[in-house]
Amino acid sequence: MFDLFKLELFKLRKKLRAWLGPILVFLLITISFPLTVELASDDLKNVFYSILWIASLLTVMVSVEGIFLEDYEDGTLENFSVANDSLFSMVLIKIFIYWLLIGIPISLLGTFFSVSMTGEMSSFYIALPSMLISTYIFINLFALGNSLSLNKGSVLGALITMPLLFPILILLGKIVLNANFGFEISNLLLLMLGVLLLIIVFIPFIISFIIRTHLE
Amino acid sequence: MLKKLYHQFASPKTYVVLVNKMYPYIFYFSLCIYTIALVWGLAYAPADYMQGNSFRIMYLHVPASFLSQSLYLVMAIAAAVFLVWKVKLAAYMIKSIAPIGALVTFIALVSGSIWGIPTWGTWWQWDARITSTLILFIMYLGLISLHGSFTNFEKADKFISVLVLVGFVNIPIIKKSVDWWSTLHQPASITLTNKPSIDPSMLYPLFFSMIGFSGLIICLVILSSKVQIFNREGNKSWVKDHV
Numbered sequence: 363m364f365d366l367f368k369l370e371l372f373k374l375r376k377k378l379r380a381w382l383g384p385i386l387v388f389l390l391i392t393i394s395f396p397l398t399v400e401l402a403s404d405d406l407k408n409v410f411y412s413i414l415w416i417a418s419l420l421t422v423m424v425s426v427e428g429i430f431l432e433d434y435e436d437g438t439l440e441n442f443s444v445a446n447d448s449l450f451s452m453v454l455i456k457i458f459i460y461w462l463l464i465g466i467p468i469s470l471l472g473t474f475f476s477v478s479m480t481g482e483m484s485s486f487y488i489a490l491p492s493m494l495i496s497t498y499i500f501i502n503l504f505a506l507g508n509s510l511s512l513n514k515g516s517v518l519g520a521l522i523t524m525p526l527l528f529p530i531l532i533l534l535g536k537i538v539l540n541a542n543f544g545f546e547i548s549n550l551l552l553l554m555l556g557v558l559l560l561i562i563v564f565i566p567f568i569i570s571f572i573i574r575t576h577l578e
Numbered sequence: 579m580l581k582k583l584y585h586q587f588a589s590p591k592t593y594v595v596l597v598n599k600m601y602p603y604i605f606y607f608s609l610c611i612y613t614i615a616l617v618w619g620l621a622y623a624p625a626d627y628m629q630g631n632s633f634r635i636m637y638l639h640v641p642a643s644f645l646s647q648s649l650y651l652v653m654a655i656a657a658a659v660f661l662v663w664k665v666k667l668a669a670y671m672i673k674s675i676a677p678i679g680a681l682v683t684f685i686a687l688v689s690g691s692i693w694g695i696p697t698w699g700t701w702w703q704w705d706a707r708i709t710s711t712l713i714l715f716i717m718y719l720g721l722i723s724l725h726g727s728f729t730n731f732e733k734a735d736k737f738i739s740v741l742v743l744v745g746f747v748n749i750p751i752i753k754k755s756v757d758w759w760s761t762l763h764q765p766a767s768i769t770l771t772n773k774p775s776i777d778p779s780m781l782y783p784l785f786f787s788m789i790g791f792s793g794l795i796i797c798l799v800i801l802s803s804k805v806q807i808f809n810r811e812g813n814k815s816w817v818k819d820h821v
Binding site: 506510511514518521522524525526528529532568571572575576578 | 710713714716717719720721723724727728733736737740741744745747748751
């Protein structure tokens, strides 16, 4: 298990464009947003979070688009599927490493931005946990979509994944709404964490089933 | 006995024979019912005291919205049947229902926005029910394009069933969107548990229109599934006798 972890980490770490690129894309989206509205306006505070969610969604979409493609083409996936049940753990670890190298950095960046944008420390407690959880969910679901459209291009993957993210986006919107009214947000965060726990178990299982079907 | 019946019905041949026999009855029955409902609803039901005559588009809008979600439910059941028992007929059903579901959802969206102009003063609002129905429409299109992008149909069947089952998480949200959020769209008037909040003079034609419209859509599903079966099983010998 640990060898698998080291191998996958090595594979992603070596491809600089695969993990640094998305982080820079995230940075560019968040920077370019204040340019398009008037900098002084107070409205920025209210809509800033939604830009954060959409930026993280787009970043994950860009970064995950080739998650299985290279391994599919060079036959690594075939090796793993022949070896008894390691495809499941391989998918699990692959998704975890994407979160480690892309999800966590963009969450930290987004938190930094939201604190500096709103000027309140309280937004730290809204942005960080919700971005950490939501990026993990996004990576899982985009991995699912991209495993379905493995060698058919990433547009199809995005098209079939985006509707599945709809409940998560509603939850994120609710979190911001509750925080603006000064209500408790921990219950919504826990709900999202529960969704994440379900997804962590089921999505790699479904993905390994899909990959096996691809290799038939 | 039951198992034998189940296996028999799961074979495309028995299905086609049965459906060929039933089709005219279903078609003429539901056509009559829907015509009765339309005449009753459009000509005889009283005008609404607030909306005037514009509410009469309900006899298209409500059945279409109802079916847009029910067809997805049928697809999800078929997907589960296909993945668990490997019944090929179920996979053909998914493939043939998806375009019809998209069509019905489109009808619901268009009739809803036509209804929205006189009652809400706007034809589109980013409200929970409308947005989630639009997403349902995009989900149908995604299913169609996923199946269309594979030349190997056996694989495509498995992928589309997985996607239908995963996408099913959205259906309860679409169904409950009018109850969970305070939105422009009204909550459901007809539920299984409560007394309907529509006057009987409008309710009966609505029930008739739902039965009739569903019957007509079922006819469409039958035709489309026959096309699907003949496409995929075209090299079998029994197909010749039933075309």
